[in-house]
Amino acid sequence: MVLTAKIFEVKQPATLEEIALKLNSVRLVENEKVGDTEFELVTSVGELSAAGGRLEAVFSRDKIMMVNQRGKMTPVLKTVTAPIILWKRDDRTFLMVIQKKHFANFVASFLSHQLFLNYRSIVEANITAESLRRFHEMNPEATKVIYFDDLDFPGVDKVALYGESLSNTGKYEEYLSHGKIWYLVFSVRGTNAVLGVSRNCVVVSFSRISESQFIEYILENVFPLVS
Structure with missing residues (x-):
């Protein structure tokens, strides 16, 4: 299986302890109806742990997929997960998302808004x-x-x-x-x-x-x- 990750930088000053407290409360519930079926879509962060100077967790997001069931397209709920890791280097904070690029970008943008109330606090890291x-x-x-x-x-x-x-x-x-x-x-x-x-x-x-x-x-x- 091909593994993909992306590294970001958290620009907003915060300790890992402060970020952990905020991550604990991240949970967004949205309702969506497809045909006659109602779905509750949850986006959340769980399984938080801290060790070795790292903060680790699992980001999860529900989405609706259309599946062919005996010739009929049926909506089903799928949960996409991404392990996330935060750590410090000197006075800088970094975030790594273990998922494909587009989902990793979504995770970074979502967490930036949930943790810091804007979309500018978590940005792409850069290698020259x-x-x-x-x-x-x-x-x-x-x-x-x-x-x-x-x-x-x-x-x-x-x-x-x-x-x-x-x-x-x-x-x-x-x-x-x-x-x-x-x-x-x-x-x-x-x-x-x-x-x-x-x-x-x-x-x-x-x-x-x-x-x-x-x-x-x-x-x-x-x-x-x-x-």
Whole structure:
């Protein structure tokens, strides 16, 4: 199973204890009717725990899906969950959501409004193109794929280097002189894990690893790159 996560930064000053108290009260109930069926849709945060300088919880949101049941489209309730982790680095607070990018963005926006009454207090974290460049050049043998963006080639949005092309330093330098590194796929040192990371801090695992391993690999390998 492909695992995906995204890292955000909490801009509003708050301790983890203060955030935990607010998370405990996060619960939104909405009623929606589809045909003759009434649904109660709940968005909430539960399973809070604090250990090792981290605050962990599970964000859940109900949604209605239409399912084909013997030729008839029937509405059913589905609950989507996302583990969330908050932690501190110096005086900054970060949030990681273990889910696909679009749902992770929703979680960050929803929590920003619920915790701080605005949509500006939780923002995307960022990795600079220069940090990705240094990360690759420190251990180029671990890199599997590089995507470049912000290119000045007419009509070209992104280009990629992979396979044998990665050993072509001339091609790498050419693309670097015309654009910026947007995305890297790399092997985690000392493991069989392969991760992909983009400048907007979306991380994807392409290996069969557990969720807990995925989280640790992100904190050890990707998070130090965050500017």
